[in-house]
Amino acid sequence: MSKILVTGGTGYIGSHTLVDLIEAGFEVISVDNYINSDAKPLESIKEITGIQVKNYAVDLCDAKALKEVFEENTDIEGIIHFAALKSVGDSVADPVLYFRNNLVGLINLIECTLKYKIKNFIFSSSCTVYGNTEELPVTESTPEQEAESPYGRTKQIGEKMLKDAFNNTNTKCIALRYFNPAGAHSSIKLGESPVNKALNLVPVITETAIGKRDGMTVFGKDYDTRDGSCIRDYIHVMDLADAHTKAVKYLLGNDQLINFDTYNLGIGNGVSVIEAINAFEKVSGQKLNYEMGDRREGDVIAIYADYSKAKNNLGWTPKYGIEDIMDTAWKWEQARSS
Ligand code: NAD
Ligand code: WQD
Numbered sequence: 001m002s003k004i005l006v007t008g009g010t011g012y013i014g015s016h017t018l019v020d021l022i023e024a025g026f027e028v029i030s031v032d033n034y035i036n037s038d039a040k041p042l043e044s045i046k047e048i049t050g051i052q053v054k055n056y057a058v059d060l061c062d063a064k065a066l067k068e069v070f071e072e073n074t075d076i077e078g079i080i081h082f083a084a085l086k087s088v089g090d091s092v093a094d095p096v097l098y099f100r101n102n103l104v105g106l107i108n109l110i111e112c113t114l115k116y117k118i119k120n121f122i123f124s125s126s127c128t129v130y131g132n133t134e135e136l137p138v139t140e141s142t143p144e145q146e147a148e149s150p151y152g153r154t155k156q157i158g159e160k161m162l163k164d165a166f167n168n169t170n171t172k173c174i175a176l177r178y179f180n181p182a183g184a185h186s187s188i189k190l191g192e193s194p195v196n197k198a199l200n201l202v203p204v205i206t207e208t209a210i211g212k213r214d215g216m217t218v219f220g221k222d223y224d225t226r227d228g229s230c231i232r233d234y235i236h237v238m239d240l241a242d243a244h245t246k247a248v249k250y251l252l253g254n255d256q257l258i259n260f261d262t263y264n265l266g267i268g269n270g271v272s273v274i275e276a277i278n279a280f281e282k283v284s285g286q287k288l289n290y291e292m293g294d295r296r297e298g299d300v301i302a303i304y305a306d307y308s309k310a311k312n313n314l315g316w317t318p319k320y321g322i323e324d325i326m327d328t329a330w331k332w333e334q335a336r337s338s
Contacts, residue, residue: 008082191332266305
């Protein structure tokens with residue numbers, strides 16, 4: 001039973017991945033300072049798996065406290081690094097906050113990885129590294145454009161730091177580039193709990209339907225797409241969790257020859273905002289109160305993934321589509337609002 005250290009384990013994607021790792025037989029510990037979460041997911045993980053995960057409430061920017069976690073756990077075989085701040089808008093308002101949290105945290109974690117000779121490292125990256133690309137679908141070799149935000153910049157720089165830091169070492173690293181994560185665990189005990197007002201499409205839809213918002217706006221109706229709204233690649237959080245487990249197994253099996261590699265995680269299917277709303281209305285039986293509005297500044301018109309590299313190398317194929325995402329997200333919204 002290999003021990004995996006998960007940073008950001010009480011966050012949205014981290015908590016779902018902990019469940020998947022436990023169910024795959026891994027021993028896990030978490031480091032999360034609750035800057036964008038709380039301890040409740042640990043209770044839910046215990047309800048789902050029967051395992052109480054130990055979380056160290058340590059800020060990754062605190063190098064001394066982080067080292068103590070490694071001193072206490074000398075048998076860590078791999079790291080999955082989710083912990084980061086992720087609000088695009090906040091990062092524009094305060095770039096230095098994002099650089100400090102996401103990059104200093106990563107530097108400290110890289111130092112520990114090398115000092116404690118951890119051989120396997122997985123990094124949460126994002127389709128945001130591609131910027132406003134026109135090449136569709138996006139492959140891992142699609143050239144990166146200028147980052148659209150300081151948040152996006154931390155992902156571009158983070159990947160480059162990992163590549164350089166692990167070059168000519170015994171550590172192998174995978175950066176997983178998620179497209180648009182959404183949905184909840186099928187038990188409806190875990191899901192996305194935005195600390196602040198939700199900005200991403202799926203929670204905006206469910207919050208509108210439950211009545212937390214009076215209505216919502218579709219940002220843009222005259223894009224050059226099949227129905228005039230933007231197109232994205234929505235990926236179920238449990239498909240993402242599965243990809244992390246498969247990536248860990250791939251690294252532990254010494255299947256990766258190079259020190260750093262990247263993988264797209266999307267379902268490869270573009271879904272428009274209107275199609276997403278239609279899927280929600282179909283599975284929930286709710287009529288959504290929305291209006292067609294102006295474009296949102298900075299929005300890419302369309303982006304979706306070619307995930308064939310993850311399929312061929314990691315043996316990963318997404319199982320869920322937009323209706324499964326909406327179904328679980330809606331049930332989760334109802335459960336947490338009751
Ligand atoms: P989240 O905010 O739910 O989880 C991140 C967790 O990290 C939180 O629990 C937070 O408390 C913790 N954290 C942040 N900074 C920390 C620090 N310095 N020390 C210790 N803990 C810290 O976010 P998420 O949606 O689960 O995202 C996980 C990762 O995936 C992030 O790196 C994010 O950038 C990346 N990502 C997310 C999306 C998305 O849309 N959710 C898309 C692409 C990439
Ligand atoms: C999706 C679509 C909106 C809200 C963001 C980050 C990206 C990555 C994933 C982390 C767009 C439309 C939304 C609303 C709408 N995160 N929309 N009305 O912008 O694709 O990506 O999350 O790495 O870096 O930028 O996601 O969910 O905000 O928007 O019409 O009220 O929904 O215009 O077309 P986005 P999103």
